[in-house]
Amino acid sequence: MDSPELVRCIETATLAPSLHNSQPWRFRLTGEEIEVYADHDRQLDVLDPDGRELLVSVGAAVFTLRLALRRAGRIPQLAVLPDPGRPDLVAVIRPGSAAQPSAAVLELADAIERRHTNRQPFLPKVVPADAIEELRAAAGHEGAALTIAGAASRTVIAGLGREAERRLRARDGYRAEMGRWTRPVAHRRDGVPSAAYGPWDALERLPMRDFGLVHAPRQRRSEVFEKWPTIAVLTTGADGPADWIRAGQALQRVLLVATRRHLATTPISQPVEIPGIREVLTDRRAGRFAQMVIRLGYGPPAPATPRRPIAEVLSDRAASHRAGNGGTP
Template sequence: MNVLARCVAAATLAPSLHNSQPWRFRITGRDVRVYADHSRQLDALDASGRELLISVGAALFTLRLALRAQGWRTTYALFPEPDSPHLVARVLLDREDPPPETVTTLAEAIARRHTNRWPFADSVVSADAIEELRLAAADQGAALTIAGPVARNAILGLGHQAERHLRNEGRYRAELSRWTRPTPGRHDGVPPAAIGPWDAIERMPIRDFGLVHPQPWRTNEFFEAHPTIAVLATLGDGPENWVRAGQALQHVLLVATRLRLATTPISQPIEVPAIRELLTDTAADRWAQMIIRIGYGPQAAVTPRRPLSEVLESDQ
């Protein structure tokens, strides 16, 4: 496997909604093209494709980071061909340049990053760590804001409201069933090991992936009383902004992993338009794209990935 293919393999480890992995790649010479795979779009949750492009953006950032760690500087363009709407980005190898240690250590976190749906410790995340996460988001053109106690409680309440709203929709439950159905040898979706426990007092609005298929082994656990909750936002709310949000999200998650922090992207409040409006400052054109729970938690389970042969085409 050549360098470009290895870096594409790293990109497939990015997070995605329901682990749907809605991306494809094509290598042509020194060029890697990143496509959105709309056949894997979650229509009930994501009719606009916003979260699909956030997922593709996360994969794009991972690809760029992996290439830089391999000693390549790159340039890239978003939506470079107006007549090819599925083509999200074109990444071009520019020149060789040894990577700094900061890049290699961040790239080492790619394989260790996993969504953690378990209770976190009641420990405060340090101000220095928060600042690193904030700078990671800003580096990709997004803003990460840590919610204060009042805002945090409001966001958690909105999260529960959104979760209840979604559970009442038959299309949502059917979609959840498709992506959590335990199937031997499956390479996508959320497996039982990654679902996590029940929240004993329903404090944390983590999506209940055990809603449809019974999980008799699941335990009731008490989640942290004062979670660290961050809101990731962008200026503007179009396809390029969504890709930018995905790149910022992955940069934040990888920095958190390097700092040995656990993370849980929480998207339900952003998936219900009326609730998303409460988290968005439309007057300032500042749009909430994702909520992230941050803390110190146990090791999370690995989720499967599709074989490279399913997502990569090469003209070489």
């Protein structure tokens, strides 16, 4: 593959989801090798002090890059955490042998540009069983598991999410960190814009993050959300950096399959941002470590969030190690 085509694939990878749309990744192109780095300057210290969600976000970009290469007619070769001496180097991907992409690959790749986090109320409509099975298979394909909550566990998860939100708001620096990533700035290319905040759940059944908390408290509106949401928990078999990257790849595959099935999705991370609450969702004996909660359903179109230009994320040097206070766009 020539460099312009590889750059286009990298640009597609930047459409992956990330915590607060922080886009904590950097890419380096050496010949045909694409190095993917974690950009710790974009880590959210209050919500993600150990960098777990940062690596989940980078993992989502890794999967998106793999899929972009596959759409371009190459079978990607992936090495995760290939160099212990460079812990910020998350993955190295090479375009392998040529292979015509299948119709299924093209359909999934076409969903990349259409996938957006949807924070609106969903319709009171059941997600079909065959769609659920396809989502489970998508997670399994990436070495993770997706469990759909039953009526009782759904109520428990929603309650845990609300408690997590309450505890997060009480943390020192929470509002300041939220403010940094929702601050309205002209021509901003990261963070959560006001169009993507979404309303507040009038009945407070769902733990929806209130992105209007800092900059638009008077403009916040409330709406009634679905009474019986479809909630899924994404888990991995272990809980180290490689598993967090795996979780990100599985998360993005699940979200893209859902998008292809015309489902709206909302990753809900509050329950896994409080260690004690995350532990409740984790079953260590069964090897199920909770990595993300996902809300699924049918909703109105969601707006796209901005992306940093390729010149900011692609360079001929490795991402620098973190120095000082990061997380500020």
